[in-house]
Amino acid sequence: MPTSEPRPPMSKADYVYSVLLDEIRSARIPGGTALRAGAVARRLGVSVTPVREALRRLENDRLISYEAHHGATVVDLGEDALEEFYGLRAVVEGLGARLAAGRITDEELGGLREVHAAMVRDAGRGRNDLLGEQSRLFHLGIADIGGPAFLGRHARAVRNSFPVPATASLWLDDAQVGPQLEAHERILDALARADGTAAERLMIDHVRQAGEYRRRR
Known part of the structure; x- marks a missing residue:
């Protein structure tokens, strides 16, 4: 044993x-x-x-x-740092999605789909407070699959470098939940098709939209 x-x-x-x-x-x-x-x-x-x-x-x-x-x-980080943060996230997590599309296993894809399904269930129950952490796991899970040697660690380091108040999470905004979940679904479909170009583009757009929302707030 x-x-x-x-x-x-x-x-x-x-x-x-x-x-x-x-x-x-x-x-x-x-x-x-x-x-x-x-x-x-x-x-x-x-x-x-x-x-x-x-x-x-x-x-x-x-x-x-x-x-x-x-x-x-x-450190009190301002608007320039906010723009840089989401720009860097888009590059790193976009690359992770592209690489993940070429190497993801059925088991790994199933794990990501389970996280997504849990988010859909919690959103349906009005538990938006749970969605931010689940989304973090979804994104970092893709980065880990795409770059298990270095990229997953760098994706975590980028996220840890910028404090995001819990009250600033776009997942707390009912109007944002549906479109964000749809973005996750499209990313999953691209990964399932092994379409790295689409997975990267979808992830970059998804992260940049989150940055635009944060800047407006």
Whole structure:
């Protein structure tokens, strides 16, 4: 019987990093907020050392910056950064869709269709609050299939680099849900046909439309 190796416990620095990353990405800690190592340490029940290590990692991610006499501050990204973010997502995720069309297996396609079907069910029940995370899994699943060595990791890094407030998700807008689900369906059909050109074009258009919606908001 196959056995799995025990997974090492998360270090305190990893724990602090994961908490702060989630809070910044979801804008629970908004841009411009000062992060004091001592205050974070007390809130999370750890010493200052792992907090400082986590802050260095967030600085490498360009999510925080250090200023004289102010310490660490969450970066407040403006409209130019928003345009660059969605443009980069379109390129990376579009490439992922094109590559995925040439190598996707029936099992992998079935997994993506299950995610899509769950989104359709939740949308029908009015559970729009669940759709954003499911959409993230759908997009990153395609990127992982298209580029398991590098591209999937880069797609995650791009998404992690820009905090998107939960209230800014287009999936919370009833008028957007239908068209976005239809876009996912068309992408799935292109993947099933192994049509990489169509899959890439559809993914790029889909991501760019999300960017336009965010800019209007």
